[in-house]
Amino acid sequence: MPRGMKxxxxxxxxxxxxxxxxxxxxxxxxxxxxxxxxAEEQARHAVLAPPISTxxxxxxxxxxxxxxxxxxxxxVPLNLPLSADPVQRSRQLIQALIANPPSxxxxxxxxxxxxxxxxxxxxxxxxxxxxxxxxxEMPSGILSEEMAVNxxxxxxxxxxxxxxxxxxxxxxxEVDTLAGNVDLTGFFDLNSNLGVVPTAPNASKKGSxxxxxxxxxxx
Amino acid sequence: MRLQVDPKAPRPALVSPLGGAxxxxxxxxxxxxxxxxxxxxxxxxxxxxxxxxAPTVQSxxxxxxxxxxxxxxxxxxxxxxxxxxxxxxxxxxxxxxxxHGGTDSGARGEGGLAxxxxxxxxxxTVRAQLERQGxxxxxxxxxxxxxxxxxxxxxxxxxxxxxxxxxxxxSTGVPGTVRAYYEQMxxxxxxxxxxxxxxxxxxxxxxxxxxxxxEQAQRPYLEASHHLADLIQLQLAQSFSASxxxxxxxxxxxxxxxxxxxxxxxxxxxxxxxRDVLTGSGGPLSAAIARGISALRPSSAxxx
Numbered sequence: 001m002p003r004g005m006k007x008x009x010x011x012x013x014x015x016x017x018x019x020x021x022x023x024x025x026x027x028x029x030x031x032x033x034x035x036x037x038x039a040e041e042q043a044r045h046a047v048l049a050p051p052i053s054t055x056x057x058x059x060x061x062x063x064x065x066x067x068x069x070x071x072x073x074x075x076v077p078l079n080l081p082l083s084a085d086p087v088q089r090s091r092q093l094i095q096a097l098i099a100n101p102p103s104x105x106x107x108x109x110x111x112x113x114x115x116x117x118x119x120x121x122x123x124x125x126x127x128x129x130x131x132x133x134x135x136x137e138m139p140s141g142i143l144s145e146e147m148a149v150n151x152x153x154x155x156x157x158x159x160x161x162x163x164x165x166x167x168x169x170x171x172x173x174e175v176d177t178l179a180g181n182v183d184l185t186g187f188f189d190l191n192s193n194l195g196v197v198p199t200a201p202n203a204s205k206k207g208s209x210x211x212x213x214x215x216x217x218x219x
Numbered sequence: 220m221r222l223q224v225d226p227k228a229p230r231p232a233l234v235s236p237l238g239g240a241x242x243x244x245x246x247x248x249x250x251x252x253x254x255x256x257x258x259x260x261x262x263x264x265x266x267x268x269x270x271x272x273a274p275t276v277q278s279x280x281x282x283x284x285x286x287x288x289x290x291x292x293x294x295x296x297x298x299x300x301x302x303x304x305x306x307x308x309x310x311x312x313x314x315x316x317x318x319h320g321g322t323d324s325g326a327r328g329e330g331g332l333a334x335x336x337x338x339x340x341x342x343x344t345v346r347a348q349l350e351r352q353g354x355x356x357x358x359x360x361x362x363x364x365x366x367x368x369x370x371x372x373x374x375x376x377x378x379x380x381x382x383x384x385x386x387x388x389x390s391t392g393v394p395g396t397v398r399a400y401y402e403q404m405x406x407x408x409x410x411x412x413x414x415x416x417x418x419x420x421x422x423x424x425x426x427x428x429x430x431x432x433x434e435q436a437q438r439p440y441l442e443a444s445h446h447l448a449d450l451i452q453l454q455l456a457q458s459f460s461a462s463x464x465x466x467x468x469x470x471x472x473x474x475x476x477x478x479x480x481x482x483x484x485x486x487x488x489x490x491x492x493x494r495d496v497l498t499g500s501g502g503p504l505s506a507a508i509a510r511g512i513s514a515l516r517p518s519s520a521x522x523x
Binding site: 070071139140141142143144146147149165176177180181182183184185186187188189 | 319323327334368389390391392396398400404405406434467470471472475483487488
């Protein structure tokens with residue numbers, strides 16, 4: 001074998017060894033980058049939606065409704081510290097719904113969604129005010145939008161007593177649709193077995209301006 | 220010179236310069252006036268009798284179907300010497316609504332797939348097949364425009380005896396499945412007295428002389444819409460395996476103000492299917508829609 005060929009083969013062998021070594025380093029670097037992205041997302045959530053804890057928190061097995069397949073939602077039992085106050089309890093549940101899906105495939109609300117405010121009116125109407133990401137990052141379609149709304153409605157009605165209906169706002173405003181299909185101008189029934197929603201005169205007896213708990217977040 | 224008038228002097232009688240001729244002319248004019256009045260009165264009475272006896276007004280008062288409204292001209296003109304066109308068909312008018320359009324692309328898939336384009340192509344296929352079966356069909360859009368929800372609704376509500384079908388493609392769901400949706404309204408918004416009776420399940424009466432809240436115009440037709448959605452879904456389950464056999468209630472924005480049976484049909488999904496597969500579903504989709512509608516309301520051809 002000529003000497004030149006030997007030199008070329010030696011250089012190639014060294015290059016292969018160096019490539020193999022750097023491949024491992026590259027993999028570790030990619031993994032580190034992924035972890036930092038997740039940490040970044042967690043940090044963003046911690047700032048935008050800090051965990052809610054109240055003195056009356058008790059650890060309970062809550063039923064959170066995430067995606068249970070491509071076209072349905074299903075309850076997932078989850079141990080959560082939940083407040084006795086219905087407003088704080090609802091906020092804790094919705095935050096868990098957004099932040100803690102068992103897998104990305106089971107997510108029903110966009111990851112960047114933030115609950116800006118939550119109120120409960122005396123007639124049992126729950127008002128949930130979400131950030132713009134809930135609408136802008138929601139995949140368009142009747143199925144996906146309906147699953148998102150249903151996951152919120154079923155999670156609330158399974159874990160909070162006395163709620164009759166749900167109103168969804170985006171950045172404090174009533175919007176036409178969630179992502180082009182599902183109507184957000186009306187109300188969504190909760191606990192329909194509780195009967196007809198009380199009318200305004202009944203509500204006024206208790207004080208129609210009264211709001212259970214405090215508004216949270218931006219408002 | 221001063222003019223003096225004696226108040227006691229007898230007043231001169233007013234005499235026409237024509238004398239007796241004036242009386243004759245007055246009598247003729249009076250006779251003409253009376254006869255014109257009589258003729259006008261007779262015409263008015265005849266018109267009133269005709270209007271009361273006319274079937275359109277009678278059916279309107281009884282909430283019965285109206286004669287077909289003016290429809291779009293056929294796209295292909297009749298050749299010279301062809302036999303006289305058949306009378307306009309009876310039966311329901313199908314309003315096909317390809318969702319989204321214009322700047323609103325709807326669901327988006329890989330390679331620039333957009334829901335707005337696919338549903339338009341499917342709607343054209345469905346329209347052609349339904350027309351072949353004798354149905355009258357209108358589309359809320361036939362190009363890349365984006366009429367507002369109210370514009371689409373107004374187009375449908377301008378006609379009587381309408382069946383509204385909104386076509387969608389989902390971002391998610393099991394690829395190859397199709398779902399039919401009917402409007403779901405909050406129970407707080409539903410007055411039990413306003414829902415349809417069992418008699419009117421397949422053909423609810425359009426309120427004739429009551430004010431209708433635009434946002435809840437679908438309310439009297441909820442049962443008919445549910446029935447139609449179930450009929451179509453049953454057909455879809457046979458054509459598209461793994462599709463559910465019963466329809467789904469959902470608060471679909473396009474449906475809430477339609478004055479007639481209204482259904483949204485959504486194909487899954489833009490992320491897991493190619494353009495050809497999605498647009499190719501137009502054939503079986505139109506067959507399922509036609510069979511569902513036919514079970515609810517037969518077309519003119521089937522009536523004959």
